[in-house]
Amino acid sequence: MKKYSQKPGEISEFSDLPFWKKADGVDLAYVGYGLLIVTLVVASYLLGMFKLLPHDPEEISLELLMAPAGTPGYLLGTDFMGRDILTRLILGIQAYFLPGLLAIAIALLFGTLLGVLAGYRGGWVDTAITYFTNLVDSFPRMVLILLVVAAFKPDIYYIMLVVGITNVPVVASLIKGKIQFLRQKSFIEAAIALGLPTKTIIWKHILWHNCKALLIIQATIGMGEAILMETSLSYLGFGVQEPTPSWGNMVQAGSNYFMQGKFWPSTAPALAILFTILGFHLLGDGLNNILEGKRNK
């Protein structure tokens, strides 16, 4: 239900100042924190990919069951089987990183395509696309995922395919709104009057120069949603299975020891989820305020 709204001719649109001088301090702080989280996630993903880990993720040490954080050699302690939590957190990023990118790619690609068609063509194409987006929006995402899981198999890539498709309507409606707004502007009118091919107008003048920021923001938000979905489904038992670590199944496995008062093995991944999703949300919001000129006064 995101609506695109922009007032023409805001001051920020014409000023030559670089964006970080025009921006609010709060927004810059949001973006800074978000970029920090993105860097950490990407770095950890690479560490996990090249197996540069402090411990073997499946190494069981029986003398160190559920060690608290700060135990020498085990920075974040160990879980109920004596496995290093830090190692498993780093490796847990593998569970959602590439699938999340797949979901984002699907959402951006098809969202842009449908948005451009609906915004630029209009008419019955617009009606058909509106029908499609309303149709996708009719399903609760979780129910659709459970349906796909039941029909095919509990595989993270199938799940992310659904996440990607269910994100298409948001991207499509944003792009459509943006195009309807841009079409009233004189530079698009001039481009049409000059006889530029439609392809150039759409690719260069609309998408490249005016929709870049919007797509980056949607990608950021999409990553946050992918993490949330992966962890939720791992919790429900349809995602990544033990002993392969994922943040969701770490929370789930650790929660069995909750009632004994052992919080940490479950809380450590929960905090990782919390701060990562927060980072992606704030990055998206900060970028939105800075690049799209929506200021909350």
Added chain:
Amino acid sequence: MKLASYRPIALVLARELLITGLLLFGVSLVVFTILYLAPGDPFSLLLEGQMPTEEARAGIREAMGVPKAWYAQYLSWLGHMLRGDFGTSVRTGLPVLAETLRVGFNTLVLTLGSMLVTLLIAVPIALYAAVRGTNWLSWPLTMLAYLVSALPVFWLGYIVLYVFMHKFGLFPLAFGFASSQKLSWLYFLLPVLVLGVGSGTISEVVRYLREEMGRVMEEDYIRTARAKGASVWRHAFKEGFLIPVTEIIAAKIPFILGGAVIVEQVFNWPGMGRMAWQAAQDRDFPVIMGIAILAAVFVRCGTLLQRVVYVAVNPRASKE
């Protein structure tokens, strides 16, 4: 209201009902397609044990009146569904529709209750931030809303369960908590609170409402109202509050239903989400199909309601 003022509402209602019907038709088609493409349809799954060879199975299919072509299958399924026959669960053998409606009521209570909780938390923050801007109180509150929205809801659920088991000596039974009669209302309230706080919608409600309210506050008619000394709140209510709130509620119903799947799992709440989870585990196709369709009906009803409110507030919109 005069009779004439109901006309736009009736018009929109008729149009939206038509659209809803079309969309639900699409929903049934999508659900059918997914399950049609699934490897090993439920019917062959049932037969596998009894009829080992392909020829024997083909014979039994025809004998039992299962049509071959996809459109024939679809139409017969749709026809049964329109007559209220969603089939029977593969696992329990009970009729799907009756079972889903029975537990669906629990989910409805959970969803509506948690939505109320979300609004009770988010609306004051949003309105305060919209009126006063970013200050020492609204910024921490907004941050808190973000923080809470990023929490994994199942972890929050466990924390709440732990606190209530250890500090208050309540134990979860089949339906929430039921060890102390005096506190039995908790078995209803606790999951509602957890879903309301942890479903991840608070930050979006805050952001959207603040943006809309902030926009309305800058409109000319609000300035006029202020200059006249009239109540600003009364003038801003419709456009700045009623419309955005109904919009965000309608848009977030699918999201909260998804959260309900998880919260029902944590709290053993016998609702549609838990049933869907069970059905996905067992590959119980009739049940999961029924739930998907009922959930879509629920979502569409929310949108319908939102449209009606929108037109009631702004009759011009009926001519769009």
